[in-house]
Amino acid sequence: MLRLTQSEENYLKAIFTLSQDTEGAISTNDLAEKMLTKASSVTDMLKKLCEKELLEYQKYQGCALTNSGKAHALAIIRKHRLWETFLVDKLNFGWDEVHEIAEQLEHIQSTELTDRLDEFLGFPKVDPHGEPIPGKDGRIESVSNRILLSESLVGMKAIVMGVEDDQTEFLQYLNKIGLHLGTPIDIADKLSFDGSVLVNMNGKQVQFSITIAKQISIKPL
Amino acid sequence: MLRLTQSEENYLKAIFTLSQDTEGAISTNDLAEKMLTKASSVTDMLKKLCEKELLEYQKYQGCALTNSGKAHALAIIRKHRLWETFLVDKLNFGWDEVHEIAEQLEHIQSTELTDRLDEFLGFPKVDPHGEPIPGKDGRIESVSNRILLSESLVGMKAIVMGVEDDQTEFLQYLNKIGLHLGTPIDIADKLSFDGSVLVNMNGKQVQFSITIAKQISIKPL
């Protein structure tokens, strides 16, 4: 099996994630933004990953993962989410404290370790942020009926199913207002001029900006 | 706190380990051998680590860790041994399967993670190979009355307390002959011309070469 550096793995993961909500190829600039790096660095890396047949890349045309590239990305995501689950379930970290550590742990090379960790955790289906954990075979069980809070309709009742995991302050804010996975919410109103969502939860009303509302996924009841 | 690369950390650990059974400075060549690298590479790294005040180094004089360097080395060793303990105690790996994985895990940066892992494991005193685990403060509890099997005397009765951890085949061999931590042994004879040690254990007699006998530590009864 092809041996990858941490940097290569981080690129693959980023491309995979961007591909999730983009049809067609991923642009150099979008990837540079995601990776907090410069477009010229991205171009260099794309050439290398293309050489290793992890993605397809043609000058000025952006890139798209091959099946091999996707498999690698999913393996890294699997490890990331399993380790986050370990940190929260076994070591009692908060969901706002685990992403950075998992960014490191996801690069540990040992399939045996990953699979035993999975077993030790009882084969969890989702991580502490509600994201599905890919299985040993790389398959993600589709999460049913989820929509973004930003796409909800006034009057809906729903359950919080997932949140973005990579901003500590955002997660701490959710802690403060008492929003967790499983929290029931009512969509009270939406402000047409800025996209804010007014939500009733835990007996009080909270207003979420469109930015926040895009980072919370819910299951309408 | 000073941020170190994996390579720098591996050098510090190697220097610390070599210092354990060497008085005075560590030579460039010895370190190169330990690190499986070339003397010229070692010289470059020594300059860098000296610059960071992790060790003292003068041309042609070898090197010695400063207190800061020692503290860093002990922190890495602490993580290595805690992770090995986790792998064996919680994930049911064999003692022959964990060293390589721990070589990676020891570089994960998070004091909070290390300390919570320590607690999760019940504050173990020794790792799966019998090596003492440094505490949060970097102190190693001295392991009492241990000697190397190679230094034992004929007629001694003893208990196996520790083994070298870094050669998979060696540990598999010990598994095969049924030698574990806690195994009681009798020193039946020593061959003066090659240093071999004849040991009675588990009802049969085994002969250990001097090389092997130096990699097993025992506590005489």
Add this chain to the structure above:
DNA sequence: AACTTTTTTTAGACTAGTCTAAAAATTAGA
């Protein structure tokens, strides 16, 4: 003390990953 061998350092080169600045290609607009 002089010569030889060993150890250690230096010099120069290479790869991986990143950057800035400039050139080239693509896309958008009039």
Add this chain to the structure above:
DNA sequence: TCTAATTTTTAGACTAGTCTAAAAAAAGTT
């Protein structure tokens, strides 16, 4: 469709870590 703005690539430089080959220093030997 021609020009302007944007995106992407190239060129060249830098750091970290490694290597080989050669020079310099230290240690060993007559």
